[in-house]
Amino acid sequence: LRMYPSTYRIATIGGFIGGGSGGIGSITYGQLRDRGNLHAVRVVTMEDEPKVIELRGDDVQKINHAYGTNGIITQLEIPLGPAYPWRELIVNFDDFMTAAKFGQALGNSDGIIKKLICICAWPIPQYFAALRDYLPQEKHSALLIIAEPSLEPFKELVREYGGNISYEKSAEEANKGVAIAEFTWNHTTLHARSVDPSLTYLQTALPPDPNMELLEHLYRHFGDEVMMHLEFSRTNGKVVPLALQIVRYRSEERLNEIISYHEKRGAIIFNPHTYILEDGGMKTVNVEQLEFKKQVDPYGLLNPGKMRGYFEDK
């Protein structure tokens, strides 16, 4: 698969297309919504007489990331990626901004084949119990998946940034023990919350910022209240960090204050604290998805209350 979610052990591929936007592999292939990452979908309609519809080409966007509100996905046609022997690695840095810049540089290194670049500021690594032996105190960690033929140039880059490799798992051993992917993306939050349920999280797109000045500002400003977790992925052809910060929850008011502090500085928060489609990532009503819902789900039975455009329209 070109990309998969950190929940791949329990996820279904239909659920991933319905609810996901990217994941492990996005550092190479971009987002699920990008042309070429989803070729076709078969959906069954929620009508008196159900119909089977095949959507191809740009029409797949009618159901992509629509959370199952507008048709039951029964078949998908997705392209695959080349199968490299993938190595899992952890690299530690003394300084968070060096780790972040290393992540960006690795993302920009087109000659190095990679699948995952996850950067966790200390103290996030302390929540990863199963990897504890490889995560030194007070260090900022990069969790990485790199194609084995690219290891030699990868290690030159690690040397340039003064990183220290503490963990290497070869492709041969990949099926045994812990999978590094399960400590990244939304699993990072899951592990933190399994240790401390008072924690919550945010999803943040940072504006273009080649020197990472805003990132540094946010990292220093909030300290351990908003712990920095970055996932690098390609967006419109550029490698950019998506922040999935882990937040020490104090109150709804304080959470909204944190969100607005980000938004005032140009960072876009995809609020994960709502079950309504448009209030989270999308912000606006997707007219194409709304029209498709009216067509295939005339009684509004699929995931009711999820699509604001639909119930406000009613």
Add this chain to the structure above:
Amino acid sequence: LRMYPSTYRIATIGGFIGGGSGGIGSITYGQLRDRGNLHAVRVVTMEDEPKVIELRGDDVQKINHAYGTNGIITQLEIPLGPAYPWRELIVNFDDFMTAAKFGQALGNSDGIIKKLICICAWPIPQYFAALRDYLPQEKHSALLIIAEPSLEPFKELVREYGGNISYEKSAEEANKGVAIAEFTWNHTTLHARSVDPSLTYLQTALPPDPNMELLEHLYRHFGDEVMMHLEFSRTNGKVVPLALQIVRYRSEERLNEIISYHEKRGAIIFNPHTYILEDGGMKTVNVEQLEFKKQVDPYGLLNPGKMRGYFEDK
């Protein structure tokens, strides 16, 4: 191979590393100098008692793009890319800027697997005799190599930009007849010059310019005197057009005027009209390559007069 030059029929791989900087495949893998695209080199020294030296990792930069001035390359270790069935296509546009923006959008489409994006403003296509039937008068052409599994989403993008596909050659037919790659990169210039030897060319890196305003300005300002030819490639993780304009030569003075008009606006010209290494692309003396030359070629016998840093040092 991850990348190869348009001269691949006659080129040697050692010559490509010695003299090349990228080529067909650079739209995915970046430049030859990027970490990961050249793993190791074996060079034989030009001493009384020749030595065999292996350079690995970042040390390969000592000979990469040094034009054979500092050691005889006898062996290379380079990574390969996945073998897709590659389709060759020509897409035509009414308007040059639409063609250029299509090229950028295709380059930014991470879900579409591609090997070549070459955009030729009219009248350049008229120099491609062997493809004449597929290059309509007054149209601006994109010469492309796309992985066949990505064709369907690729064609959606062509539709979005109002392009017209005039030529498609499947991977199965790839060994027969003309190869589209041989009309791109420096072969574009070669074909133009074979029709009209008074033509010459430039190599230009455009500064960051998301709206392509400078490109449009240069295209309109010079008209047919400087015919626009773009090759898209990844540079430091971003897809950017490299311009290999075909110039109607009038005089050295006028050529220098054209160059300085570009440079004043932030475009960097890698002057191909010099045989001296530092006066072309590199501009500055590469101290690492110079030191390596002193070590392996103490009598200065390899490609004498090519490396300014060396003969000025003498």
